[in-house]
Amino acid sequence: MSTLIDLTDECTVLVHPDLEAMQSTCNGLHPGHLHDGLLSELSTISSIVSSDPSSCSEQQQLKVYLRVRPFSKEELSSDEDQGCIVLENTKTVLLQAPKGSATLKSSEKGVGQALHKFSFSKIFGPDTNQGRFFEGTIKAQVLDYLEGKNALVFTYGVTNAGKTYTIQGSQKDPGILPQALDVIFYHVKGKQYDQMDLKPYLSCDVQYLNPDEVKQERSAKAAILSLLKEENDQYSKSSSSTSASYPSSLSFSSVSYDQTADSTDTAADRERLRFAVWVSFYEIYNECVYDLLQPLPSGKARKRGALRVCEDSSGNSYIRDLRWINVHNSEEACKILKVGNKNRSAASTKMNQSSSRSHSIFTIKLLKIDGTEVQRVTELSLCDLAGSERCNKTKTFGERLKEAGNINNSLLILGKCIAALRHNQSDRMKNNYIPFRESKLTRLFQSIFCGKGVASMIVNVNQCASTYDETLHVMKFSAVAKQVVQIIPPKSLESLAPRLVGKDGKPLLRNGVIDTEALDSYLEEEELLDEEDEEDMSILPQEDLLNIIESLKEKLLAERRRNLVQEIEIRKEMGDAMLQQLMESEELRSRQMAELKESYQEKLENTFELYKDALKEHAYQCALERVGEEYVPMDEFIAEQEKVEVYLALPWLQLSWLALSSGYEALYEAKCAAEQLCEAREKTIKSLEKRVKELNETLQEAGESFMEKVDEIEKLERKLADKVGENFCNSIARCFEILESESSQESPSKGKVKKGLLANIKESVTSPRKGALGRTLRKSVRTAPMSLKKKPMN
Numbered sequence: 017m018s019t020l021i022d023l024t025d026e027c028t029v030l031v032h033p034d035l036e037a038m039q040s041t042c043n044g045l046h047p048g049h050l051h052d053g054l055l056s057e058l059s060t061i062s063s064i065v066s067s068d069p070s071s072c073s074e075q076q077q078l079k080v081y082l083r084v085r086p087f088s089k090e091e092l093s094s095d096e097d098q099g100c101i102v103l104e105n106t107k108t109v110l111l112q113a114p115k116g117s118a119t120l121k122s123s124e125k126g127v128g129q130a131l132h133k134f135s136f137s138k139i140f141g142p143d144t145n146q147g148r149f150f151e152g153t154i155k156a157q158v159l160d161y162l163e164g165k166n167a168l169v170f171t172y173g174v175t176n177a178g179k180t181y182t183i184q185g186s187q188k189d190p191g192i193l194p195q196a197l198d199v200i201f202y203h204v205k206g207k208q209y210d211q212m213d214l215k216p217y218l219s220c221d222v223q224y225l226n227p228d229e230v231k232q233e234r235s236a237k238a239a240i241l242s243l244l245k246e247e248n249d250q251y252s253k254s255s256s257s258t259s260a261s262y263p264s265s266l267s268f269s270s271v272s273y274d275q276t277a278d279s280t281d282t283a284a285d286r287e288r289l290r291f292a293v294w295v296s297f298y299e300i301y302n303e304c305v306y307d308l309l310q311p312l313p314s315g316k317a318r319k320r321g322a323l324r325v326c327e328d329s330s331g332n333s334y335i336r337d338l339r340w341i342n343v344h345n346s347e348e349a350c351k352i353l354k355v356g357n358k359n360r361s362a363a364s365t366k367m368n369q370s371s372s373r374s375h376s377i378f379t380i381k382l383l384k385i386d387g388t389e390v391q392r393v394t395e396l397s398l399c400d401l402a403g404s405e406r407c408n409k410t411k412t413f414g415e416r417l418k419e420a421g422n423i424n425n426s427l428l429i430l431g432k433c434i435a436a437l438r439h440n441q442s443d444r445m446k447n448n449y450i451p452f453r454e455s456k457l458t459r460l461f462q463s464i465f466c467g468k469g470v471a472s473m474i475v476n477v478n479q480c481a482s483t484y485d486e487t488l489h490v491m492k493f494s495a496v497a498k499q500v501v502q503i504i505p506p507k508s509l510e511s512l513a514p515r516l517v518g519k520d521g522k523p524l525l526r527n528g529v530i531d532t533e534a535l536d537s538y539l540e541e542e543e544l545l546d547e548e549d550e551e552d553m554s555i556l557p558q559e560d561l562l563n564i565i566e567s568l569k570e571k572l573l574a575e576r577r578r579n580l581v582q583e584i585e586i587r588k589e590m591g592d593a594m595l596q597q598l599m600e601s602e603e604l605r606s607r608q609m610a611e612l613k614e615s616y617q618e619k620l621e622n623t624f625e626l627y628k629d630a631l632k633e634h635a636y637q638c639a640l641e642r643v644g645e646e647y648v649p650m651d652e653f654i655a656e657q658e659k660v661e662v663y664l665a666l667p668w669l670q671l672s673w674l675a676l677s678s679g680y681e682a683l684y685e686a687k688c689a690a691e692q693l694c695e696a697r698e699k700t701i702k703s704l705e706k707r708v709k710e711l712n713e714t715l716q717e718a719g720e721s722f723m724e725k726v727d728e729i730e731k732l733e734r735k736l737a738d739k740v741g742e743n744f745c746n747s748i749a750r751c752f753e754i755l756e757s758e759s760s761q762e763s764p765s766k767g768k769v770k771k772g773l774l775a776n777i778k779e780s781v782t783s784p785r786k787g788a789l790g791r792t793l794r795k796s797v798r799t800a801p802m803s804l805k806k807k808p809m810n
């Protein structure tokens with residue numbers, strides 16, 4: 017069963033933190049901010065936050081726009097599930113887990129939901145063209161930029177979701193960057209500063225260039241533009257046509273040039289005001305920063321030189337030695353973009369053949385110049401983030417795995433920063449570490465997130481079911497981002513005039529006097545102790561050097577005091593951070609375990625399927641073996657039959673075939689007869705064997721019953737013998753009695769002798785134990801049955 021998470025208007029999370037508090041909490045992280053479960057928990061969308069009237073700071077939620085790209089032809093023909101992203105209205109989108117997605121599988125197991133609802137600042141469907149998209153998203157931000165507000169726009173999404181298309185677009189459909197350039201140049205038209213001798217320096221400073229340096233700048237720009245000489249002509253044609261169409265579509269007339277000047281500027285001031293536009297283009301690839309406008313070193317083996325990210329005295333990050341090119345119109349700027357694109361690291365992945373594996377950042381700096389003085393430097397950065405896909409999905413290996421790891425890491429840090437910012441804002445008591453410094457990307461944009469500008473995020477998604485799980489992850493990330501409240505400081509703070517320094521950061525001598533403020537800032541810079549800079553300082557006049565030494569001594573003391581306090585704070589923060597990191601890694605491990613478990617389960621299922629198939633195959637083979645060698649598959653048999661028929665059709669073969677077949681028939685008959693005979697013999701043998709067996713059994717039974725009878729007879733004979741012996745003795749005894757009575761009637765002497773004789777005989781006869789006759793009789797009676805008994809056995 018699916019559950020619906022409605023993230024709309026669940027709670028309001030604004031607490032009004034001051035800028036300082038935000039900046040000082042850049043250490044520590046609440047564990048598990050990016051954990052899926054927590055992400056969805058955090059996915060409570062606050063209502064639009066209005067400005068606090070009591071404060072001069074402006075507050076607004078981070079604007080998060082969703083752009084859904086149309087299906088490509090291939091996707092339409094590949095029968096992908098097309099119903100997983102449903103746009104409910106201009107602010108709400110519904111995500112429905114398609115079949116086969118990990119989300120659906122988990123929800124079926126009772127973990128997570130199959131249906132998710134997200135709300136955005138504005139949603140743009142697949143049929144939104146580039147012009148309408150620009151109008152509805154960052155056009156307002158570009159106008160604010162012209163008024164002096166720094167801006168950052170970044171696109172986020174899985175690979176192939178349309179991030180580069182949204183930022184750069186094509187020649188036919190220019191993206192937000194060419195359109196923003198058009199707006200900028202439309203507004204500075206006729207008010208451009210052409211000298212090229214004021215150039216952006218460090219984070220938001222400006223340096224004066226001498227005529228030689230200006231010359232160098234011009235030739236460097238010409239060299240870059242000449243790289244695109246051929247393409248230029250083509251581009252300028254198409255670009256001029258698109259530029260011509262912009263004013264009507266963008267309604268430039270609604271914004272006057274005056275809006276680029278401060279309201280405090282008088283008409284005379286406005287007359288004097290001039291604007292210079294400088295652009296840079298760099299990429300962050302594998303956590304290294306590369307200038308995309310530096311000519312690539314010749315030869316394959318030569319590596320590009322990575323640039324350093326440094327910080328100025330105010331803690332703002334900048335890229336040291338990054339090239340800045342002065343441009344006079346949007347066509348020139350687009351050519352610069354094209355040169356940079358050529359250098360951009362693009363490598364094929366499984367999911368997108370020309371996927372960008374780096375974060376690329378195009379920055380436009382606008383210098384507001386009054387006479388020879390730079391009043392303000394404003395910055396607009398458009399960041400095309402690398403695809404947010406995860407390594408296991410894209411099946412990345414080796415160098416690609418390293419890339420993916422770095423991409424995922426910097427996006428993870430970005431997510432952590434956003435989550436920590438949001439977390440700190442939701443509870444003022446919480447002062448969680450915001451890990452801006454853990455990746456180059458977040459380090460460079462820290463100042464924007466800390467109130468020195470306005471950021472907005474464009475979430476690009478495709479509607480493919482195959483990337484649903486990643487798309488859901490992206491949505492959850494953006495749901496957290498949408499809750500971040502940005503604090504924009506009052507103009508008085510923001511519009512501090514940039515420092516004017518000479519080449520290599522040397523303090524500028526104005527009217528022969530050292531600018532102490534600029535000097536202080538200069539001395540605070542991170543690169544103060546660089547050998548190069550020390551060398552540079554040695555060429556200053558002796559008096560200046562003494563001043564510097566004095567100032568340095570004072571600074572050193574103040575610095576020591578500050579460091580002591582900072583050390584205590586840092587130690588505490590580091591302790592907290594370590595603990596939190598431990599907890600975080602614990603969470604990461606458990607998440608990895610869950611993923612591993614899932615993948616093993618999948619492997620197990622696959623192995624089980626393989627075994628099943630193997631068993632089936634084995635059973636089939638056994639069946640085939642049973643059928644034996646005679647088995648011929650049906651199609652082979654038919655093919656053989658056809659061959660035979662073809663041969664039979666030949667007349668010369670028919671004769672030999674007849675002879676062969678008659679011989680074969682005779683042989684076959686003989687074989688059959690022999691087989692029948694064998695069969696009959698076998699049957700006879702079997703029946704005879706059976707008969708013998710039966711007879712044996714009968715004989716056995718007869719023998720047993722005979723033995724029983726013999727035993728019985730023996731017993732009877734014994735009885736009989738006893739009986740006969742007894743009767744015989746009795747009869748004899750009676751005979752003797754008769755004889756005795758007869759002898760008593762004869763003469764007394766003769767009778768006496770006879771009587772004695774008879775008495776002896778009688779005793780020997782009637783006493784069988786004593787008498788031999790009795791014994792003989794009994795023996796003869798007993799032996800008779802014994803001899804009888806043995807006979808049948810023979």
Ligand SMILES: Nc1ncnc2c1ncn2[C@@H]1O[C@H](COP(=O)(O)OP(=O)(O)OP(=O)(O)O)[C@@H](O)[C@H]1O
Nearest residue numbers: 085086175176177178179180181368371372402403
């Ligand atoms: N809104 C759109 N309308 C028409 N086609 C689009 C749109 N968005 C993107 N595409 C097309 O989709 C493809 C991928 O877009 P794209 O290269 O901008 O993606 P990506 O997110 O930048 O990818 P990666 O992160 O890999 O660089 C391109 O061919 C692009 O022309």
